[in-house]
Amino acid sequence: MEGRVSAVNTPAHTRLTRRKSYGRNCMESPVVFWQTPGHLTTLGTRIPTSRGAARSRNITSKVDPEQLALLVKHEWKLAYVTPLYRFQHTQLKLYSKHLTAFILAEKQQGVAIEVGLEAGFKVTLSTIHGMAETEEDAETVFIQIHSKPTFGADALKPVWRGWLTCVNGDGEYLRSLPPDFVSLPLFCSSGSESLTSLVRVWFERTFDCNFGSLFLNSTTLNWLAALWTGCHPTSNIRFLKLSWTMPTQPSLDIMYTVNPQDAWELWNSIHTEDSAEGRIHIDEVQRFMNGLETHFFRHFKIYLSAGTLTKVATSLGSAHHEGKIKIGSSDYIDTLLTLLTECALHRTPV
Amino acid sequence: MDEQARAILQRILRKLPSKKTPSTLRAWGCLSAEQLEDLDYTQPKWLLLENLISKCEESGLRLKDVTKLEMVYHIENPNQGKWHAFKLTEPEDEAVSVDFTQFKEMFVAHLEEVVQHVSIRMKKQEDGAVWIRMAWGDNLTRPNHLKPTYAVHYLQTPYVFILNLSAKHKPFLYQALVLSSRHTSINEAHLSGRSLTAMRDLLMKQYQQVFPNQERTLKERNAPPSHPNIEKEHAESAERTHQMACEAFGDGTVPKLETAVYKLETRYRGSSNDTLSDRDELFRGVVKFSSPNLLESLRHCVSTGMAEAPVTPLLSSITQKGRNYFVIAEKAPGATSQTPAR
Numbered sequence: 001m002e003g004r005v006s007a008v009n010t011p012a013h014t015r016l017t018r019r020k021s022y023g024r025n026c027m028e029s030p031v032v033f034w035q036t037p038g039h040l041t042t043l044g045t046r047i048p049t050s051r052g053a054a055r056s057r058n059i060t061s062k063v064d065p066e067q068l069a070l071l072v073k074h075e076w077k078l079a080y081v082t083p084l085y086r087f088q089h090t091q092l093k094l095y096s097k098h099l100t101a102f103i104l105a106e107k108q109q110g111v112a113i114e115v116g117l118e119a120g121f122k123v124t125l126s127t128i129h130g131m132a133e134t135e136e137d138a139e140t141v142f143i144q145i146h147s148k149p150t151f152g153a154d155a156l157k158p159v160w161r162g163w164l165t166c167v168n169g170d171g172e173y174l175r176s177l178p179p180d181f182v183s184l185p186l187f188c189s190s191g192s193e194s195l196t197s198l199v200r201v202w203f204e205r206t207f208d209c210n211f212g213s214l215f216l217n218s219t220t221l222n223w224l225a226a227l228w229t230g231c232h233p234t235s236n237i238r239f240l241k242l243s244w245t246m247p248t249q250p251s252l253d254i255m256y257t258v259n260p261q262d263a264w265e266l267w268n269s270i271h272t273e274d275s276a277e278g279r280i281h282i283d284e285v286q287r288f289m290n291g292l293e294t295h296f297f298r299h300f301k302i303y304l305s306a307g308t309l310t311k312v313a314t315s316l317g318s319a320h321h322e323g324k325i326k327i328g329s330s331d332y333i334d335t336l337l338t339l340l341t342e343c344a345l346h347r348t349p350v
Numbered sequence: 351m352d353e354q355a356r357a358i359l360q361r362i363l364r365k366l367p368s369k370k371t372p373s374t375l376r377a378w379g380c381l382s383a384e385q386l387e388d389l390d391y392t393q394p395k396w397l398l399l400e401n402l403i404s405k406c407e408e409s410g411l412r413l414k415d416v417t418k419l420e421m422v423y424h425i426e427n428p429n430q431g432k433w434h435a436f437k438l439t440e441p442e443d444e445a446v447s448v449d450f451t452q453f454k455e456m457f458v459a460h461l462e463e464v465v466q467h468v469s470i471r472m473k474k475q476e477d478g479a480v481w482i483r484m485a486w487g488d489n490l491t492r493p494n495h496l497k498p499t500y501a502v503h504y505l506q507t508p509y510v511f512i513l514n515l516s517a518k519h520k521p522f523l524y525q526a527l528v529l530s531s532r533h534t535s536i537n538e539a540h541l542s543g544r545s546l547t548a549m550r551d552l553l554m555k556q557y558q559q560v561f562p563n564q565e566r567t568l569k570e571r572n573a574p575p576s577h578p579n580i581e582k583e584h585a586e587s588a589e590r591t592h593q594m595a596c597e598a599f600g601d602g603t604v605p606k607l608e609t610a611v612y613k614l615e616t617r618y619r620g621s622s623n624d625t626l627s628d629r630d631e632l633f634r635g636v637v638k639f640s641s642p643n644l645l646e647s648l649r650h651c652v653s654t655g656m657a658e659a660p661v662t663p664l665l666s667s668i669t670q671k672g673r674n675y676f677v678i679a680e681k682a683p684g685a686t687s688q689t690p691a692r
């Protein structure tokens with residue numbers, strides 16, 4: 001009531017100017033809700049609305065199956081990495097030595113000295129050849145940390161794994177980098193949090209780069225659900241599992257497991273093969289997910305849109321919105337990594 | 351004290367929090383007050399175990415005494431392991447008059463008749479629950495006390511709850527339960543969970559239920575067209591959804607179920623413009639709801655508008671039918687109604 005009275009009493013011209021200034025503010029700094037100030041990216045405007053359908057690629061002919069096996073089955077925590085300054089694939093042996101020394105030094109000065117098994121570490125960096133898809137993609141680097149038992153001649157025990165990769169990275173962006181920079185924007189790690197942070201710190205100091213956590217938004221998860229479902233005729237996905245969390249009190253988890261054949265038939269009824277050389281459009285992905293959510297709604301009358309899509313999984317892999325993935329099989333690995341490389345590049349502050 | 355007795359004692363002691371250990375041992379009643387005083391409960395558990403074993407040996411306690419302690423532990427902690435609910439059907443005329451002594455005698459007799467080596471312990475609680483512990487052996491081996499089956503039956507009700515029952519022993523236990531409680535058959539109730547108490551409360555409707563308000567339904571039916579005062583209209587609608595949520599899932603503290611599973615074998619009901627809507631085949635899937643307190647979550651979900659009110663029969667069937675596993679099938683070709691089947 002009071003507000004209304006004052007509004008009436010306010011001279012008309014002040015209100016007009018104020019309104020005008022609001023308008024100008026809006027024009028000057030567009031409010032982009034998923035970006036914090038200072039994180040504006042050059043890629044922000046180039047979120048693709050369509051992408052190539054997942055195709056089975058005989059990746060084992062390009063990549064050493066033994067190396068490929070290292071990427072499968074573990075759960076990886078994702079992070080983005082800014083371009084590495086003066087990183088050279090030819091110097092991996094030297095980097096291994098430096099990183100080993102760094103970890104040992106840090107472990108010894110810190111409070112958290114683990115006696116026994118973890119007294120000694122051996123770090124190896126290696127290249128996984130053949131993961132790169134384009135000329136601009138840098139080859140994948142794999143890091144493995146083994147602990148050396150102090151007593152006895154027991155075999156080395158792997159305690160931590162991580163890799164930096166770039167698959168189908170945005171060509172224009174990669175070409176625009178100054179010559180001394182190598183972009184491996186996606187970092188996956190599996191192992192103790194303390195070792196992860198040591199590796200990060202060493203990379204940050206040595207190559208003047210920056211790591212940040214990578215979350216997967218629901219659009220990314222929707223893409224994966226559709227891309228993986230599309231693989232079913234050639235590679236049995238066994239199930240399509242979608243998980244939502246509803247913000248109720250206490251929180252409610254809903255897991256919807258769809259029969260793979262039925263999921264594919266729904267996808268097939270939405271996706272038209274003849275649309276521009278096997279490309280998938282975001283609209284088709286949305287309609288697919290809407291179809292599943294509507295089918296669910298017709299049964300349970302629950303609006304899944306009120307909750308968060310937290311996880312998508314098939315036998316080909318799983319992805320969690322907190323930035324965790326599992327690669328179930330090396331088929332279609334490039335489809336997943338292309339999508340994740342893109343997410344990582346979008347998060348990279350410029 | 352043989353190996354089995356030691357192993358059971360060790361297992362119970364490991365599961366018991368230090369604070370609860372003295373009271374559980376007291377409830378057991380096999381050691382004297384002085385012996386219990388002597389024990390130092392702040393000791394590490396392995397040491398306490400050694401001391402406890404020596405006290406047991408002092409008093410000449412044996413395997414059967416230790417199994418009694420295990421039973422005390424389970425009665426005090428009915429929220430351990432996975433319980434399955436069963437329902438006895440078609441009671442005979444005598445079913446209402448079966449008392450504990452009768453039940454016990456008949457149960458033991460029937461079970462021992464078909465299983466050569468079985469060790470049975472039975473105890474009636476104050477709330478009317480009969481706790482049965484069974485350790486199974488076969489023709490040649492002695493009962494294995496490390497893998498006992500527990501069954502809890504409320505006399506004069508059709509409900510039985512079972513923990514750790516193997517498929518091999520299922521028919522024996524079923525038969526003994528049916529005969530000694532004077533019923534004709536027993537069926538799975540499609541209800542399972544960690545909390546025995548929650549399942550009992552749900553099945554026996556021992557929670558605050560809300561019934562449809564006659565006045566409200568009548569008023570709604572004769573309601574005047576939309577109220578001009580939006581605020582009041584909103585409050586009324588919010589109250590109505592809350593009421594409907596409580597009718598479906600109960601008010602106040604509700605039985606603590608953790609999961610509900612629906613196997614969907616229905617036709618596709620997605621957006622109408624999808625071509626899949628016309629097909630005759632079923633769209634198969636499994637939906638699993640999980641929460642620390644499922645009924646509370648669902649009630650909150652409905653009353654906050656994240657789910658549409660009135661509550662779908664699929665969800666209200668959890669309380670109405672006392673089940674948390676459903677197979678939803680198409681009623682008849684072409685029918686669109688959803689009924690929890692089977």
